[in-house]
Amino acid sequence: MTTTGNAKPSRLSPEAVPRRDWLGLSAMWSMGAAMAFSLIGMLRLPKAAVLSSPSKKFRVTLPASLNAGEAFVPPGRTVAVFKDAEGVHAISTVCTHLGCVIKPVAEGFECPCHGSQFHGDGSVKRGPAPRALPWLKVTASGGNLMVDEGAVVPAGTKVNV
Numbered sequence: 001m002t003t004t005g006n007a008k009p010s011r012l013s014p015e016a017v018p019r020r021d022w023l024g025l026s027a028m029w030s031m032g033a034a035m036a037f038s039l040i041g042m043l044r045l046p047k048a049a050v051l052s053s054p055s056k057k058f059r060v061t062l063p064a065s066l067n068a069g070e071a072f073v074p075p076g077r078t079v080a081v082f083k084d085a086e087g088v089h090a091i092s093t094v095c096t097h098l099g100c101v102i103k104p105v106a107e108g109f110e111c112p113c114h115g116s117q118f119h120g121d122g123s124v125k126r127g128p129a130p131r132a133l134p135w136l137k138v139t140a141s142g143g144n145l146m147v148d149e150g151a152v153v154p155a156g157t158k159v160n161v
Contacts, residue, residue, distance in 0.1 A: 057150075091135055091136065
């Protein structure tokens with residue numbers, strides 16, 4: 001026999017959550033999650049989000065086997081250093097057209113991106129580069145050479161070693 005009517009629910013069965021209570025609880029959980037994510041973001045702020053770059057000023061030791069007029073490109077740098085009877089000078093190896101790193105060749109420099117060619121002194125041999133390669137500041141103290149990639153000097157400026 002089955003009874004239909006006001007049967008008492010079991011004390012072990014969960015109560016139904018009213019709709020307004022459920023909406024309030026979901027809003028509280030959303031607020032908690034937003035605060036947790038913002039706290040994680042704030043904890044990341046002290047750490048720099050940029051990559052460190054090498055110093056613009058660096059020390060160069062020229063190899064003893066470097067011939068006069070031959071380019072020496074220090075590893076990891078965009079500079080060509082030359083030594084001749086008049087002194088030492090440095091030329092940037094960043095193309096003045098679109099900023100590609102150029103490669104030293106027997107006749108001077110050549111841009112692998114768009115074909116610009118430069119003489120050994122950095123002047124333009126063939127475009128599309130609009131201007132010559134900049135000469136960079138070189139200082140010497142004792143036997144140490146310092147090249148400053150951030151300081152441009154007039155073409156032809158050399159330092160005696």
